[in-house]
Amino acid sequence: MTSFDEFKADMVKHLTLLRADVNRSTAALDLLKNRVDEHDTLLRNHASSMLSMRDIASDYLTSGRCEEYAEPGSCGRAAHEAKVFFNGTHALMKAQVIRGVLFSPSGGELLLKADGLAPKRDPCALVARMRPFVLQEEEGCIWKPEDGGMVLEPDSNKTGFKHYITLVCTLEGLQVAVDWSLGQFENVPADMRLYLP
DSSP: OOOHHHHHHHHHHHHHHHHHHHHHHHHHHHHHHHHHHHHHHHHHHHHHHOHHHHHHHHHHTHHHHHHHOOSSTTTHHHHHHHHHHHHHOOOOOOOEEEEEEOOOTTTTOOTTTSSOOOOBBBBBBOTBBEEEEEEGGGGGGGGETTTTTTBBBTTTTTTOOOOOOOOEEEEOOOOOEOOTGGGEHHHHHHHHTEEOO
16 A cells, blocks of 8 residues: 555545544534523523412422521511512512501501510501501411402501512412511511501
């Protein structure tokens, strides 16, 4: 065999190996592209999904959020972090932080777990046209609009507790208040309502 024939055979061998490398690289790139597409689809589906009230409650109870926001005055931080969570993973729920007022018509007192004392009242908190929400005991952290609840009329003699929540739309089509900071309270009187503007 001449040196030219050896050179030619060597070139064919290298080209064959190169073609095999290109084919492997193309297959690897196709696999990577498919995985990226699957990931994008999952993210899109996740971001466009909504949670039911049961899902929200389950997340609250199993994620440790009840204990995480148990310190007095944690409602602002809890509401902000809930908004970030819902808008980041379930954008269709349209989460927004709202300042409301916890008010008990019978004068029932909220007590903090930390010291057994009542939280500081905000005497200017109650304003006209606030809507009442009632705590759903079985849902853990959800205040639901009260059926037939009276819209609050202005009354300077009524004072309540300033309280921040995250308002979301649920899979059931309801607008509810998610309250991750309920763990800070020792008790919530049965007639306690969350009034929202």
